[in-house]
Structure formats: C-alpha cells, structure tokens
Amino acid sequence: MKQPFDSLRLAAFAAWFMSCAAHADRLGVPASVSPAYQAECSSCHIAFPPGLLAAEDWKRVMATLQKHYGDNASLDEQTRRTIEDFLVANAGRSSRLSAGGGMAKAGALPRLTETAWFKRKHHEVSPADWSQPQVKSPSNCAACHTRAGQGSYREREIVMPGGRRWGD
Amino acid sequence: MKAAAIILLALAAPLAQAATPIELLTAYRAEAARSTPGYLPSAEAGRRLYHHRFGVSEQMPACASCHTDNPADAGRHAVTNKAIQPLAPVANAERFTDPAKVEKWFRRNCTEVVGRACSAAEKADFIAFVMGVR
Numbered sequence: 001m002k003q004p005f006d007s008l009r010l011a012a013f014a015a016w017f018m019s020c021a022a023h024a025d026r027l028g029v030p031a032s033v034s035p036a037y038q039a040e041c042s043s044c045h046i047a048f049p050p051g052l053l054a055a056e057d058w059k060r061v062m063a064t065l066q067k068h069y070g071d072n073a074s075l076d077e078q079t080r081r082t083i084e085d086f087l088v089a090n091a092g093r094s095s096r097l098s099a100g101g102g103m104a105k106a107g108a109l110p111r112l113t114e115t116a117w118f119k120r121k122h123h124e125v126s127p128a129d130w131s132q133p134q135v136k137s138p139s140n141c142a143a144c145h146t147r148a149g150q151g152s153y154r155e156r157e158i159v160m161p162g163g164r165r166w167g168d
Numbered sequence: 169m170k171a172a173a174i175i176l177l178a179l180a181a182p183l184a185q186a187a188t189p190i191e192l193l194t195a196y197r198a199e200a201a202r203s204t205p206g207y208l209p210s211a212e213a214g215r216r217l218y219h220h221r222f223g224v225s226e227q228m229p230a231c232a233s234c235h236t237d238n239p240a241d242a243g244r245h246a247v248t249n250k251a252i253q254p255l256a257p258v259a260n261a262e263r264f265t266d267p268a269k270v271e272k273w274f275r276r277n278c279t280e281v282v283g284r285a286c287s288a289a290e291k292a293d294f295i296a297f298v299m300g301v302r
Contacts, residue, residue: 045248045250070228071247071276072275072276072277072280074275075272076272134249137247137248137249139248140248140250
C-alpha cells in the first residue's frame with residue numbers, strides 16, 4: 001500500500017509545482033477583462049493584474065477610492081461595483097498574495113508591492129534601482145517591465161533603469 | 169441594410185455623448201450664471217486656478233504638479249509617474265469632449281488638489297483657460 005500513497009503524494013506535489021510555475025504565465029490581465037477596469041484603472045497607473053492581491057484586499061481598495069494611495073479615484077457606484085466584482089472574481093488565491101494582516105490592522109491600504117510573492121520575485125532588485133527617479137514607486141511596473149501596459153511580464157522584456165537588460 | 173443600420177448605430181452612440189469644449193464651457197457658464205447673474209467665464213481666472221499652489225496635497229499641490237506649467241505639454245502623475253496626455257484641446261483633441269469624464273476628473277482633482285468641489289464658475293474659467301492655450 002505504501003507505493004500508491006507515494007505516487008499520490010508525488011502527483012499532488014507535481015500538481016502544486018505546476019500551479020506555481022503556471023502562476024507566472026497567468027500573471028497579467030485576463031482576456032475577459034472588464035472594459036470598466038481597463039478604462040478606469042489605467043488612467044493613473046497600469047491596469048494591475050488582479051491576481052496580485054487577495055479578494056479581501058481588493059474589497060478594501062475598492063471601498064476607499066476617495067483616499068487611494070495619495071489621490072482621489074472616486075467612481076460612480078455602478079462602475080465601482082462592476083470593477084470590484086471583476087477584481088474579486090480574478091483575485092489571487094494564495095496567502096502569499098494577501099497583503100492583509102499587519103497592514104490591515106494598522107488601517108493602511110493593502111499594497112500589492114508588499115505581498116510575500118512580490119518581495120520574493122523582486123529580491124534581486126537593488127535599492128539603487130528602486131530609487132531611480134523614473135521608477136518613483138515600486139508599483140510602477142512599467143518602469144522595468146516594458147510590456148506591463150499590455151499585461152505581459154516576461155523576464156526577457158525587462159529593461160532596468162539606465163537601459164540594462166535583466167541578467168546582464 | 170442591416171450592416172448599414174449597425175454602422176449608423178455605432179456612429180450615433182458616441183455622438184450621443186460627445187460634446188465640444190465650447191459646449192461644455194457654455195453649460196458650466198449657464199450653471200454659474202444661475203447663482204451669479206451676468207457671470208462671464210474668465211480665462212485669466214482659469215489660469216490663476218491652474219497655477220495656484222493650494223498645498224492641500226503634499227504630492228499634488230497644484231494642477232501643474234501633474235499637468236506641467238503648460239497644459240499643452242504631456243504631464244506625469246505625481247505619485248505613479250504614468251504619462252498624462254496633454255490637457256489643452258490644441259494638443260489633444262479628445263479633451264473636454266465627454267461631459268461625464270470631465271465631471272469625474274473635476275470631482276476627483278478638485279477634491280484632491282483644491283481640497284473641495286469646484287464651482288461651475290471655476291470649471292468654466294478653467295476650460296476657458298485651457299481652450300485658449302496655443
């Protein structure tokens with residue numbers, strides 16, 4: 001009986017591993033993107049991939065649009081609800097994508113740049129790169145991810161501030 | 169026949185909401201005149217509004233903080249650094265052609281930058297100023 005159990009575990013591990021590997025490909029804005037999300041949320045920043053925050057985090061973001069990270073992003077209620085539904089339906093499901101916990105208690109808004117996933121993905125980026133004037137904020141994905149505006153975050157598309165390719 | 173009807177509908181739909189900057193200016197002027205009889209839009213008052221440093225928001229003390237000193241130039245969002253298309257119709261024909269969009273941005277930006285809602289007169293002055301930018 002031992003062997004089937006092990007193969008089951010192996011299969012479960014393989015499925016888990018594949019889901020992690022696939023995550024990078026799913027990063028981006030789903031093809032079924034709500035036009036309201038695309039139109040409203042990409043005026044001041046790129047339309048962030050909804051999978052980068054958990055559903056509860058998105059709900060908090062969408063409940064506080066009058067005070068939106070240093071700007072007023074208020075919307076009419078119908079548009080706000082449409083966008084919230086889209087974000088919740090496509091939110092990240094892993095706890096590594098949740099920005100809740102400590103920040104939620106402090107009353108600060110969740111930031112997708114402070115999730116465990118984001119930090120792990122960017123741990124090789126130097127403080128000097130982050131502090132370049134054209135970067136301005138870690139949420140400025142397009143500062144290095146040259147096709148972030150089109151929802152693509154492939155490693156070969158990365159151009160660091162100053163023009164050097166990632167990995168060079 | 170059906171195709172022609174669809175094309176007509178497609179053309180008519182955006183037209184239903186489209187406006188010109190002059191039409192928007194006229195509508196705000198009429199609204200302002202209801203509380204201030206004889207009110208006339210002033211591009212000079214609009215210019216002062218545009219450049220005034222309200223200082224309510226640290227990162228966006230004035231309209232010019234994101235839209236630059238010249239509304240005909242492309243700007244940058246003071247928080248995110250995202251490019252902002254020019255505000256002046258002379259440089260960007262889409263500006264001030266969608267009443268709902270204009271109201272949305274006046275609501276957001278007046279609240280954030282001025283610290284309160286803008287009056288109809290201020291909106292008319294503002295449009296008079298940016299329309300006159302060459």
